[in-house]
Structures are given as structure tokens and as C-alpha cells.
Amino acid sequence: xxxxxxxxxxAETSLIIYVIIVLLIVxxxxxxxxxxxxxxxxxxxxxxxxxxxxxxxxxxxxxxSPNDIVLAYSYKGPQIEQKTLNKDNSELLQVTxxxxxxxxxxxxxxxxxxxxxxxxxxxxxxxxxxxxxAILFSEKKIEQNSMKFxxxxxxxQVEQND
Amino acid sequence: MIKLNKKALYSEDAVLMILNLLLLIxxxxxxxxxxxxxxVNELNVQGLEADVLKSRILYSKNCISFYDSDIDRSYxxxxxxxxxxxxxxxxxxxxxxxxxxxxxxxxxxxxKNQEIKxxxxxxxxxxxxxxxxxxxGPGGSKSFSSDLNMVMKxxxxxxxxxxxxxxxIIPNS
Numbered sequence: 060x061x062x063x064x065x066x067x068x069x070a071e072t073s074l075i076i077y078v079i080i081v082l083l084i085v086x087x088x089x090x091x092x093x094x095x096x097x098x099x100x101x102x103x104x105x106x107x108x109x110x111x112x113x114x115x116x117x118x119x120x121x122x123x124s125p126n127d128i129v130l131a132y133s134y135k136g137p138q139i140e141q142k143t144l145n146k147d148n149s150e151l152l153q154v155t156x157x158x159x160x161x162x163x164x165x166x167x168x169x170x171x172x173x174x175x176x177x178x179x180x181x182x183x184x185x186x187x188x189x190x191x192x193a194i195l196f197s198e199k200k201i202e203q204n205s206m207k208f209x210x211x212x213x214x215x216q217v218e219q220n221d
Numbered sequence: 222m223i224k225l226n227k228k229a230l231y232s233e234d235a236v237l238m239i240l241n242l243l244l245l246i247x248x249x250x251x252x253x254x255x256x257x258x259x260x261v262n263e264l265n266v267q268g269l270e271a272d273v274l275k276s277r278i279l280y281s282k283n284c285i286s287f288y289d290s291d292i293d294r295s296y297x298x299x300x301x302x303x304x305x306x307x308x309x310x311x312x313x314x315x316x317x318x319x320x321x322x323x324x325x326x327x328x329x330x331x332x333k334n335q336e337i338k339x340x341x342x343x344x345x346x347x348x349x350x351x352x353x354x355x356x357x358g359p360g361g362s363k364s365f366s367s368d369l370n371m372v373m374k375x376x377x378x379x380x381x382x383x384x385x386x387x388x389x390i391i392p393n394s
Binding site: 102 | 238241253269273277281282294314316322
């Protein structure tokens with residue numbers, strides 16, 4: 060009624076077109092934001108970068124200790140819960156870890172990457188480790204998010220913590 | 222109400238539409254800005270890196286601290302002047318290749334603030350990064366300075382009060 064009173068047919072058409080354009084823009088912005096936030100949430104880059112820094116600085120700190128150290132480090136990360144139905148219609152809850160990385164200690168550097176992406180440099184997070192020449196530190200590849208540091212007067216070992 | 226002719230009505234609507242669209246764009250930009258503001262996806266650990274290096278220099282028994290091998294004990298507050306040199310630093314803060322991550326300058330001064338000795342860790346890059354301290358963002362660097370009251374064990378075995386100024390420089394990228 061309002062349109063009929065206020066606008067001519069031409070103006071009415073242009074108003075409808077305007078509303079459609081605004082709606083399209085709103086939908087476009089909402090979808091773009093949704094995709095942007097989804098990318099941030101699901102991106103493993105942040106986890107890789109965090110773990111590379113955290114473990115490298117921890118290793119550098121362990122080197123500084125004047126005494127022996129045994130230290131366990133584990134990263135659980137977010138969980139994915141999946142419910143499926145058994146044959147008897149009872150629910151089966153499966154819990155899996157979303158993040159699983161490989162930790163490669165080599166040449167004063169720690170590289171963190173996803174399994175199977177060893178040669179993909181863009182998917183690696185690398186951070187430096189300051190070693191101590193008097194303490195032997197061997198190259199090691201840890202293939203799970205749980206490890207153990209064992210440091211004594213002569214060497215520092217990193218082992219998988221099963 | 223002032224009656225407008227058809228042409229004027231049309232142009233009035235167009236102006237309103239443009240204003241509305243502008244408002245919509247501003248709201249969208251503000252939304253993106255707010256999301257970015259509350260989303261942390263960069264990690265800056267420069268302060269922590271400086272602290273870790275400082276701990277290495279002060280606490281490691283292989284670094285500048287006085288170490289009594291008879292009782293296997295290091296004294297973090299006491300500097301052994303025999304160990305206060307660049308060779309010791311390069312061994313206790315060992316990096317196989319060229320270290321482009323961190324550098325430090327250690328100035329040891331007596332109680333009258335007269336310089337006793339200055340040593341560097343990674344001197345080449347310290348000098349390279351020094352002029353870049355005031356530059357923010359990639360390409361620049363950040364400096365962390367600490368003044369510490371310490372005790373020095375000199376060549377004769379006597380203990381003296383000294384000041385240690387520790388300047389650590391870390392590049393921003």
C-alpha cells in the first residue's frame with residue numbers, strides 16, 4: 060500500500076532492484092566472513108607455528124639447566140567426536156585427535172609439519188634451537204605429539220613418550 | 222509535505238540508495254576489522270627468546286658463570302672473568318651455521334661504572350641489526366636490555382662487585 064501511495068511503477072521497480080542488490084551484498088559479505096573465520100579455525104598453521112616455537116624454546120631452556128633434567132611434553136590439541144550407531148542401535152562414540160604432527164630436530168632447527176608433507180616447505184613451521192657445544196644433541200624425528208627430554212652432563216636426548 | 226515531481230523523486234531515491242550502500246560497506250569493513258582485531262594468528266615471542274638467551278648466559282655452567290668442578294656446582298650470580306670471552310659464548314650458545322636469529326652484547330663494568338670488558342655473541346649480526354632497532358615491522362629489529370648487579374671472580378681468585386649490561390637484539394622477521 061505504501062509503495063502504491065509513495066512511488067510510481069518505475070520507482071517501485073528500482074526499489075525492488077535495490078533491495079535485491081542489498082540482499083546480495085549482505086549474503087556476499089556473510090559468506091566471505093564465514094569462509095574467512097572457517098579458514099582461521101581450521102588452519103593448522105597456527106598450531107604448527109605455536110608448537111615449533113614452544114618446543115624449540117623449551118629445548119633451548121633445557122640446555123641451560125646446570126643439572127640433569129627429565130621432562131615429558133605432550134600436546135593433545137582439539138578433539139573430534141564422532142557418533143555412529145552400532146548394529147544394536149547403541150551409540151558408538153569415536154574420539155580422534157585433529158592435530159598430528161611430525162617434529163624434526165635437525166641442525167639447530169626444529170621443523171613441525173603434517174605427516175606426508177615432509178617436502179612441502181610452505182607447510183612447515185621452523186624455529187631455531189640454541190645448542191651447547193659441550194652437550195651432545197642428536198638429530199631426531201618424533202612422529203607423535205608426545206615426547207620426552209632427557210638431559211645430563213654430556214647429552215640431551217629427545218625420545219618418543221609412549 | 223513538499224510534493225516532488227517524478228524526476229526529483231527518482232533522484233532522491235538514488236541518493237538514498239547510494240547512502241545505504243555506503244553505510245553497508247562501512248559496516249562490512251568495521252566487521253572485518255573487529256574480527257581481525259580479536260583473532261590472534263601471529264605469534265610474537267621475541268621477549269621470551271631474549272629471556273631464554275639471558276638464562277643461558279647466566280645459568281649454564283658452560284657459559285660465563287663461575288663453576289666449581291669439585292662439587293659440580295655453578296654459581297649464576299658470579300662471573301668467572303677467565304670464562305668471560307667470545308669463545309666461551311660461542312661454545313655455550315652453539316649454532317652450527319650463521320646465526321641470523323639472535324645476537325647479544327655483554328658489557329662488564331666495575332662498581333664505579335668503568336668498563337672492564339665487552340664481548341659479543343654474533344657480533345656481525347649485532348652490528349647489522351643495531352641501526353634497525355627503531356624500525357617497526359619486518360626489516361626492523363627489537364632490543365632488550367638488562368642491567369644486573371653481579372659478583373666477578375678475577376684472575377687472582379678475588380671477588381668484586383660488578384655491573385653486567387646485557388643487550389640482546391632480535392630481528393622482527
